[in-house]
Amino acid sequence: MTSLPPNDITEVLPPQSRRSMRAASEAGQPSLAALEARNISAWFGDHQVLDRVSLTMPAGVITSLIGPSGCGKSTFLRILNRMHELVPSASLAGEVLIDGSDIYNADRKLVDARKSIGMVFQKPNPFPAMSIYDNVLAGLKLTGTRASKDERDFLVENCLTKAGLWREVNDRLRSPGGGLSGGQQQRLCIARSLAVTPAVLLMDEPCSALDPTSTRVIEETMLELVNDVTIVIVTHNMQQAQRVSTQCAFFLAAQGQPGGIVEHGDTDAMFSDPIDSRTYDYVNGVFG
Numbered sequence: 119m120t121s122l123p124p125n126d127i128t129e130v131l132p133p134q135s136r137r138s139m140r141a142a143s144e145a146g147q148p149s150l151a152a153l154e155a156r157n158i159s160a161w162f163g164d165h166q167v168l169d170r171v172s173l174t175m176p177a178g179v180i181t182s183l184i185g186p187s188g189c190g191k192s193t194f195l196r197i198l199n200r201m202h203e204l205v206p207s208a209s210l211a212g213e214v215l216i217d218g219s220d221i222y223n224a225d226r227k228l229v230d231a232r233k234s235i236g237m238v239f240q241k242p243n244p245f246p247a248m249s250i251y252d253n254v255l256a257g258l259k260l261t262g263t264r265a266s267k268d269e270r271d272f273l274v275e276n277c278l279t280k281a282g283l284w285r286e287v288n289d290r291l292r293s294p295g296g297g298l299s300g301g302q303q304q305r306l307c308i309a310r311s312l313a314v315t316p317a318v319l320l321m322d323e324p325c326s327a328l329d330p331t332s333t334r335v336i337e338e339t340m341l342e343l344v345n346d347v348t349i350v351i352v353t354h355n356m357q358q359a360q361r362v363s364t365q366c367a368f369f370l371a372a373q374g375q376p377g378g379i380v381e382h383g384d385t386d387a388m389f390s391d392p393i394d395s396r397t398y399d400y401v402n403g404v405f406g
């Protein structure tokens with residue numbers, strides 16, 4: 119893991135972008151976007167792990183991806199912001215559209231996809247020696263975005279507030295991110311993702327390393343955030359899927375076969391009255 123020097127968040131965001139960034143935040147205007155996966159297939163070498171998966175993840179909604187271990191949920195999630203291609207043996211087919219525009223289009227830069235589609239991982243991964251303040255701003259550096267001191271201060275407060283962490287850390291912003299509790303570190307990672315104003319936030323089992331109290335706080339944060347950002351979450355926690363998500367997609371891979379979506383739709387319906395008996399068995403803990 120690399121770490122950026124504390125004062126190395128430099129300041130040259132074009133004034134127009136800065137104004138629009140601030141105006142959007144100040145007005146609380148969501149930059150919401152729908153995400154659509156069309157016929158996604160994925161391979162590691164010659165091992166196919168997903169077969170023609172299509173799913174629409176509507177704007178301003180939390181979508182849960184559920185299913186047993188190894189059926190391709192995380193691979194699907196990583197395809198949604200072009201992380202799958204970081205694995206040397208990995209390949210894929212299909213399209214991922216954000217508000218109708220394919221993130222894999224040859225004209226689009228990788229960094230644009232990462233900026234508009236953020237990711238929070240299973241294990242909180244702040245830069246441990248970097249201050250809380252600079253952790254929030256780390257994405258600006260990576261995406262080549264610059265901002266003045268005032269703008270950085272504003273952004274740090276705004277993102278930590280949205281991530282539900284501001285009140286707990288505003289008196290120690292220069293302390294290392296690694297000194298926070300696991301739940302606080304995860305909210306710091308959420309704040310870091312928000313700093314580049316993504317339209318979509320992908321979360322891969324964001325609470326699996328956390329205690330129940332921290333889990334609840336993250337869930338409340340997600341429910342607040344969804345007014346501003348479309349959320350897609352992978353979770354093994356069926357109660358969590360029911361608590362936070364409006365829609366659910368159930369992934370499954372038969373023995374030796376690539377994974378796919380068995381059923382997707384309204385979360386309440388998926389849990390109370392699923393169409394497919396395999397969905398019924400999974401959400402009722404018959405297998406998993």
Ligand SMILES: Nc1ncnc2c1ncn2[C@@H]1O[C@H](COP(=O)(O)OP(=O)(O)OP(=O)(O)O)[C@@H](O)[C@H]1O
Nearest residue numbers: 162167185186187188189190191192193194205352
């Ligand atoms: N980097 C990799 N190299 C090779 N195979 C991989 C890699 N990552 C995942 N796989 C394989 O791809 C398949 C799908 O894995 P994936 O992690 O997407 O499933 P998952 O449903 O998210 O599982 P879990 O719920 O346990 O996280 C599995 O067979 C896994 O072994």
